[in-house]
Amino acid sequence: MNIPNIPRDLLTSVAPAIRRHSRSTETTLLAVVLVGCAGLAIASSGDFLSGNSVRTFLQYLATPVLIGLAQMVALCVGQLNLAVGALGGFTAAVMAVLMADAHLPMVVVVVAGLLIATLIGMLTGVFIVATRINGFIVTLATMTMLLGAQYRVVGTRTVDGYSSFLKDLGSAAPLNIPLVFLTAVATAALLALFMHRGIAGRRLLAAGGNPLAARLSGISTDRQIVLAHTLSGLLIGIAAVTATASLPGVNSSVGGDWLLPSFAAPIIGGVALTGGSVAVIGTVLAAFLMRLIDTARAQFSLDPSWVNFLIGVVVLGTVVGGRVRQSRVAAPLPAAAPLPAAGGAR
Amino acid sequence: MSTTTAPPAPPAPDATAETAGPSGRLPFWVNQQLGLFVLVIALAALFGLLRPAFFNAQFVLFPLLSDISTLTVVALAQMVVLSVGHMNLAVGRMASFGAMFAGLGYDRLHLPLILGLLLCLVAGTAIGALAGWVIARTGVSSFVVTLAMDFALLGLVSLLYTALTDNAAFTTTPSGMAELRSYSLADICAGPICGSNAIPQLGQFAVLALVGLGFLYRYTRTGRELLLTGANPAAAELSGIPTGRRIITAHALSGLLAALAGFMAAVSTGSFRASIGGEFMLPSFLGAVLGGTLLTGGVVSVLGALLGTSLVDVIRKGLDLLGVGLESLNIYLGGVLLLALSADRIRNVVSYRKVVRST
Numbered sequence: 075m076n077i078p079n080i081p082r083d084l085l086t087s088v089a090p091a092i093r094r095h096s097r098s099t100e101t102t103l104l105a106v107v108l109v110g111c112a113g114l115a116i117a118s119s120g121d122f123l124s125g126n127s128v129r130t131f132l133q134y135l136a137t138p139v140l141i142g143l144a145q146m147v148a149l150c151v152g153q154l155n156l157a158v159g160a161l162g163g164f165t166a167a168v169m170a171v172l173m174a175d176a177h178l179p180m181v182v183v184v185v186a187g188l189l190i191a192t193l194i195g196m197l198t199g200v201f202i203v204a205t206r207i208n209g210f211i212v213t214l215a216t217m218t219m220l221l222g223a224q225y226r227v228v229g230t231r232t233v234d235g236y237s238s239f240l241k242d243l244g245s246a247a248p249l250n251i252p253l254v255f256l257t258a259v260a261t262a263a264l265l266a267l268f269m270h271r272g273i274a275g276r277r278l279l280a281a282g283g284n285p286l287a288a289r290l291s292g293i294s295t296d297r298q299i300v301l302a303h304t305l306s307g308l309l310i311g312i313a314a315v316t317a318t319a320s321l322p323g324v325n326s327s328v329g330g331d332w333l334l335p336s337f338a339a340p341i342i343g344g345v346a347l348t349g350g351s352v353a354v355i356g357t358v359l360a361a362f363l364m365r366l367i368d369t370a371r372a373q374f375s376l377d378p379s380w381v382n383f384l385i386g387v388v389v390l391g392t393v394v395g396g397r398v399r400q401s402r403v404a405a406p407l408p409a410a411a412p413l414p415a416a417g418g419a420r
Numbered sequence: 421m422s423t424t425t426a427p428p429a430p431p432a433p434d435a436t437a438e439t440a441g442p443s444g445r446l447p448f449w450v451n452q453q454l455g456l457f458v459l460v461i462a463l464a465a466l467f468g469l470l471r472p473a474f475f476n477a478q479f480v481l482f483p484l485l486s487d488i489s490t491l492t493v494v495a496l497a498q499m500v501v502l503s504v505g506h507m508n509l510a511v512g513r514m515a516s517f518g519a520m521f522a523g524l525g526y527d528r529l530h531l532p533l534i535l536g537l538l539l540c541l542v543a544g545t546a547i548g549a550l551a552g553w554v555i556a557r558t559g560v561s562s563f564v565v566t567l568a569m570d571f572a573l574l575g576l577v578s579l580l581y582t583a584l585t586d587n588a589a590f591t592t593t594p595s596g597m598a599e600l601r602s603y604s605l606a607d608i609c610a611g612p613i614c615g616s617n618a619i620p621q622l623g624q625f626a627v628l629a630l631v632g633l634g635f636l637y638r639y640t641r642t643g644r645e646l647l648l649t650g651a652n653p654a655a656a657e658l659s660g661i662p663t664g665r666r667i668i669t670a671h672a673l674s675g676l677l678a679a680l681a682g683f684m685a686a687v688s689t690g691s692f693r694a695s696i697g698g699e700f701m702l703p704s705f706l707g708a709v710l711g712g713t714l715l716t717g718g719v720v721s722v723l724g725a726l727l728g729t730s731l732v733d734v735i736r737k738g739l740d741l742l743g744v745g746l747e748s749l750n751i752y753l754g755g756v757l758l759l760a761l762s763a764d765r766i767r768n769v770v771s772y773r774k775v776v777r778s779t
Contacts, residue, residue, distance in 0.1 A: 154563070207761045208715045210507075214705055215754040215761075222750030337567055347561045377582055383575025389568035393560040 099344035103359040110366045118373055125250040131369055133247070133320055136254040137162075138361040140313035141332050142339025143265055144306045146357050148209075149340055150269075151282040151295075151302040152349030156213040157198065158310055158336040160220035163329025165191045165314035167227040170324035173236035180240050187318075188311040194220070195307015199300035209299075225326045234323030244319025254316040259358075261312055266354040278302055283350025335364060338385050342392050363388075452712040456727040460734055467738030474741055481618035482604060488726075488733045489626035490684040494700045495707025495725040496629050497677035502708055503637070504670040505650040505717025506562035510551065511678045511704045513573035515697030518544035518679025520577055523590030523692025533596040540683045541676050547573070548675015552668035562671075578694040589693035601687050622684055626726070629677060634722045646670055650717025706732050706753070710760050732756070 114122045141158050148155035169187040172178050202209045246253045269275035281288040281298035343356025368381050468474045501508040522540035525531040551569050555562050581588045603621040637643040648656040649666045657663045686692045711724025739749050
């Protein structure tokens with residue numbers, strides 16, 4: 075790659091094209107989501123827009139958004155995090171048990187939960203960097219260990235005797251907008267700010283987009299990998315808090331079905347698996363879309379398996395379509411793709 | 421049998437180390453297969469000492485070996501795609517997809533045992549080839565494509581089971597299936613003279629797969645081309661290897677093996693249901709990676725897949741007998757994977773340094 079040789083005016087002419095491209099992924103998603111909402115509203119003869127169903131819709135949207143973002147952060151440095159569901163489930167289990175059995179106050183437990191998740195994420199990152207073992211395998215191993223640990227913490231029971239204040243917070247919904255959803259949106263906004271405006275965020279993207287170039291320009295890719303896994307852990311911790319708050323109880327199956335959606339959201343949202351790009355809005359919209367599919371499924375009382383089938387088809391369609399579009403966009407400017415900072419950080 | 425190509429040194433110090441031979445004075449533990457073999461035997465002996473019931477042929481060894489057979493085939497299914505530097509996350513779902521066709525054939529068409537198996541293998545090959553075709557055609561990472569495939573098949577298979585059956589399972593079993601499940605080597609030849617009653621008849625499929633793949637990677641042109649495609653796709657393409665076609669081959673083969681594993685799992689549980697293969701993904705990577713197959717492609721170890729799977733299953737069974745809860749086992753298994761790979765990493769660094777010093 076001869077990135078340093080690209081003239082400055084070429085860079086400035088490429089940037090808008092990239093921005094347009096990334097915007098188009100999100101506008102497409104937005105359009106699909108709006109059409110889907112309208113379709114559902116018509117199909118349910120307006121029921122879908124009533125306060126109660128909006129509330130349920132958003133209530134169970136918070137966790138998918140957060141786990142999608144957690145995966146996205148790992149993807150942006152070119153890593154995968156298979157331990158998303160296991161770490162989330164483990165954290166939720168630990169928090170529930172601490173509250174129900176050890177009777178610790180809720181605030182302490184939530185902070186402890188966030189710390190545990192962040193710390194485990196950081197350890198994963200440190201281990202990957204120290205041993206140079208593929209992140210896929212390391213997180214596969216931590217996933218296995220955490221699944222076992224989660225089972226050891228809660229066993230076969232369902233812990234539901236925890237802080238009613240947290241549950242109240244979980245179901246609280248001023249103006250029919252649940253607090254957990256607001257938490258997720260606020261997190262997404264902060265993350266977007268971090269990725270756009272923060273130097274640390276730009277470094278993450280640079281390290282993911284072109285590790286060699288990043289190293290040559292004085293960015294420690296190792297440190298970025300650790301940071302990405304730490305951040306991913308923190309986001310999973312937040313997801314675990316929202317899940318604990320909005321679920322009726324925590325058992326060993328919490329987090330079991332998080333892994334696939336966590337990949338689906340960023341991939342549909344337009345994040346490249348090779349790293350170097352983030353799409354916060356795209357990921358949020360994709361989570362929205364998946365929730366919409368689930369709601370539509372319930373509306374037409376179809377088998378729950380339809381959701382998985384449709385998500386699989388949508389992801390396949392997105393990657394194939396995205397590749398076709400990308401090759402069309404990138405054809406005249408082959409140097410456009412590997413630009414580290416031009417990954418459409420929106 | 422460890423089959424390695426000799427790609428340029430830096431990406432796979434492993435391969436060069438093995439060809440370096442005794443001149444490098446490599447430590448004995450450099451041979452991963454030997455190490456694994458010793459470890460499996462030592463662990464089995466240890467568990468046998470602690471719990472003599474571990475050597476009970478009928479109730480412990482027979483199911484253990486059945487499991488090892490099935491999961492070895494699963495690990496091989498993963499190994500084949502790893503050999504071209506890809507992944508197959510849908511390995512479990514391809515297994516259930518294939519098994520569903522076998523069940524359908526037995527239930528609706530009343531096929532004999534062998535034809536159902538054939539149908540199952542064809543279905544698995546087709547779905548694998550489809551995944552490979554999408555990957556080769558679009559150039560999208562195999563991770564994403566097989567992940568999406570996993571989603572789609574997860575939904576599709578349970579939808580079809582609900583649509584086609586009353587209680588979400590095909591329970592019609594052809595004649596010969598019960599025997600296939602419960603017969604050991606002692607049953608198929610004349611009593612305990614020529615075979616132990618601990619070795620399940622199901623093992624024949626695993627042996628067949630092992631021998632077939634060993635032959636493919638060691639002696640055939642296709643096998644070599646698969647490894648070269650994995651080691652360095654650009655170089656392979658430039659030297660005239662149809663890399664796209666080889667990618668499709670690898671995924672089709674993976675689908676075939678996954679379907680075979682699905683059939684074996686269905687035979688050993690006695691019914692064809694959607695949940696078959698649900699827990700295949702982790703063992704598939706554990707077996708292949710512990711056995712010495714590289715995630716980056718270009719290096720496979722067919723025998724290693726058997727040994728890696730055996731190690732995992734022996735630990736699982738042994739700890740189970742020692743009274744460790746089945747779910748808590750996962751903690752140890754994850755630890756074993758990390759430890760083994762860290763050791764592997766140290767091994768690589770050490771042998772790479774030796775090679776560098778000797779040149």
